Amino acid sequence: MTNITVLGAGAWGTAFGQVLADAGNTVTMWAIEPEIVTDIHEHHRNSYRLPSVEQLPATMDATGDRAQAVAHAEIIVVAIAAQFARVALAEFKDLIPSTALVVSLMKGIERTTGKRMDQVVCESLNLPEERFVAISGPNLSKQVADRQPAATVVGCADIDNARTVAKACETKYFKPFVTTDVIGLEMCGSLKNVVALAVGMARGAGYGENTAAMIETRGLAELTALGKAAGADPKTFAGLAGVGDLVATCGSPLSRNYTFGANLGKGLSVEEATKASNGVAEGVPTTDAVVALGRQLGVPTPLASAMSDVLDKGISCADMLGELFGGDITEE
Ligand SMILES: NC(=O)C1=CN([C@@H]2O[C@H](COP(=O)(O)OP(=O)(O)OC[C@H]3O[C@@H](n4cnc5c(N)ncnc54)[C@H](O)[C@@H]3O)[C@@H](O)[C@H]2O)C=CC1
Ligand SMILES: O=C(CO)COP(=O)(O)O
Numbered sequence: 001m002t003n004i005t006v007l008g009a010g011a012w013g014t015a016f017g018q019v020l021a022d023a024g025n026t027v028t029m030w031a032i033e034p035e036i037v038t039d040i041h042e043h044h045r046n047s048y049r050l051p052s053v054e055q056l057p058a059t060m061d062a063t064g065d066r067a068q069a070v071a072h073a074e075i076i077v078v079a080i081a082a083q084f085a086r087v088a089l090a091e092f093k094d095l096i097p098s099t100a101l102v103v104s105l106m107k108g109i110e111r112t113t114g115k116r117m118d119q120v121v122c123e124s125l126n127l128p129e130e131r132f133v134a135i136s137g138p139n140l141s142k143q144v145a146d147r148q149p150a151a152t153v154v155g156c157a158d159i160d161n162a163r164t165v166a167k168a169c170e171t172k173y174f175k176p177f178v179t180t181d182v183i184g185l186e187m188c189g190s191l192k193n194v195v196a197l198a199v200g201m202a203r204g205a206g207y208g209e210n211t212a213a214m215i216e217t218r219g220l221a222e223l224t225a226l227g228k229a230a231g232a233d234p235k236t237f238a239g240l241a242g243v244g245d246l247v248a249t250c251g252s253p254l255s256r257n258y259t260f261g262a263n264l265g266k267g268l269s270v271e272e273a274t275k276a277s278n279g280v281a282e283g284v285p286t287t288d289a290v291v292a293l294g295r296q297l298g299v300p301t302p303l304a305s306a307m308s309d310v311l312d313k314g315i316s317c318a319d320m321l322g323e324l325f326g327g328d329i330t331e332e
Contacts (some may be wrong), residue, residue, distance in 0.1 A: 001025055002168050005073040007092070009036045009062065011279050013079030015145040016135075020077075021057035021298065022147075022171045022172040030069035032163055037064040049279070067095050069237040075101050075142040075168060082117055082190075083106025089124035096125060099216070101161055105131040107189035108282035109289035114296065116186040116230075126259050130158040133165045134182050134305050136189035136241040138248030140255065144174065145219035151175040153241045155185040177240065185234030192246045192303050193257040193283030194290055195219030197318065199250040200258035201310065204265025205317035216250050218324065221332075226290070229297040257283040264310060265317050287311055302327070 002025045006017045009031035021027045031037050034321060039045050040062035044055055063069050070076055076096055080088045083263045088321040096102070098298050115123075122132050137152030154176045155171070156162035166176035178207045179185065195216060202211045203274060223300040224237040236242055249255045253262070273282070289308045294301035306323035315323075 002074050003028070003072045004075045004077060004168065005030060005070050006077040006079055007069070007088070008079035008081075009033070009040060009046055009049060010079060010081070011049045011141040011145075012139070012161065013077070013096050014040075014046045014053070015077060016077065016105055016139075016169070018053065018056055018058055018145060019169050019171055019174050021059045023169055023174075025059070025168055027057075027060045028069055028073070028240050029060065030066065031062060031064065033282050034064055037062045038297040050141065050145055052142055066091055069101070070096050073097060075103060075165060077103045077105060078117075078121060079105040082106045082120075082282055083111060083285050085117060086110065086120050086124050089121060093125055099238075101131050101133055101156075101165060102127055103135055103165055105135050106137065106282075107193055109190045109286045109293065110287045111285040114289050114292050116183070116190065118182050118186050120205045129182075130156070130161060132156065133161060133180070134185040134186040134189075134273075135165070135169075135176075136245065138240060138244040140248055140252055142254050143321055147171075149173050149175075151177065151187055151244075152241065153179055153181045155179045155238075157182060179233075179236065181233040181236045183230055184227055184232035185241050187223060187232050188236060188241040188245060189229055190282070190286050191223035191226065191290060191304075192219070192242075192249055193281070193285050194307055195223070195246060195283075196249040196255055196257035197261040197264075197281070197283040197287070197310075198303055200255070200261025200263075200309050201317050202261075202264040203258075204262030207317075207321075211321070212250065215324070217245055220246060220304050226294055226297065226299045226301065229299045230293070256281045260284065260290070269314070270311055283307075284311060 095159045133156040154166040162178040290304040306320045
């Protein structure tokens with residue numbers, strides 16, 4: 001049994017906390033929202049972010065006290081909206097035990113710096129890369145919380161540490177695989193959200209499977225090219241964290257990114273879609289970061305650029321697709 005602390009009791013933080021408790025660990029949730037802490041601590045529920053679960057495991061508790069939350073943690077899991085990770089983690093820098101592994105569930109790129117979450121977490125906590133672990137895969141929180149069979153990928157520069165975390169989150173319904181390709185996991189998880197925005201938008205505007213398949217496939221090519229340029233292993237993009245997560249996210253109304261895009265496609269403004277969103281749609285701030293990263297690495301990002309024009313300039317779905325179709329005929 002391992003003491004594990006989860007920072008951030010959103011939908012995925014809470015669902016993953018339940019996975020960890022089901023795997024036999026003692027789980028402490030930390031949240032910035034006092035009402036969520038009270039709900040988990042007193043009622044074993046998170047009716048704010050994961051209302052579908054009526055009773056969280058007895059081995060899951062919550063505190064709002066940062067020092068108390070991490071004092072005995074052997075593994076610390078970070079599940080905070082990506083754009084707020086740096087500021088939130090700064091408060092934990094001097095509190096985390098010197099041997100703890102730090103796991104990120106986050107799927108986003110920091111807009112202000114263009115940095116991946118592995119970079120943000122290691123910088124914020126002054127953490128050596130061998131103690132940083134990324135988890136990414138097709139893991140829609142509600143379905144994992146329902147204990148439907150799912151798989152994920154656990155990545156760390158030190159494969160033994162990836163195995164330690166994989167073992168800690170393995171249950172009868174949750175199957176982890178391991179890799180050392182942290183960059184690949186980070187790029188897949190972040191970029192598939194941008195693709196899901198575009199697919200959702202097309203679906204919301206009434207387009208069918210051909211259009212969705214085109215965006216997903218061209219999106220996969222874009223994220224693979226950018227990922228390779230950033231140093232990722234191309235194999236990762238064909239796996240659970242790449243194709244797998246694209247299929248899950250781009251095909252499900254449970255995805256906040258897909259739903260955000262669908263609302264745009266139905267004619268809502270970015271502001272209205274933000275208000276309608278049930279949790280963070282990471283693809284929104286990540287889109288511009290992807291365009292900037294593409295420029296920096298010399299990789300064209302037609303899909304992210306078109307979505308950036310949707311988000312920043314309010315172009316229509318037809319114009320977004322027109323941008324994707326534009327340009328010369330090239331080899332696939
Ligand atoms: N929901 C899902 O199905 C999955 C989500 N993810 C990723 O996990 C991350 C978290 O997602 P969810 O829990 O679903 O999002 P959510 O929207 O339900 O929760 C976001 C969390 O971030 C916290 N937060 C925001 N600003 C903060 C701050 N300044 N200080 C401390 N905490 C702050 C909120 O309190 C909340 O706990 C995201 O990066 C998401 O892309 C990954 C896999 C699946
Ligand atoms: O990452 C996810 C599934 O793997 C969840 O996607 P959303 O953040 O779009 O809900």
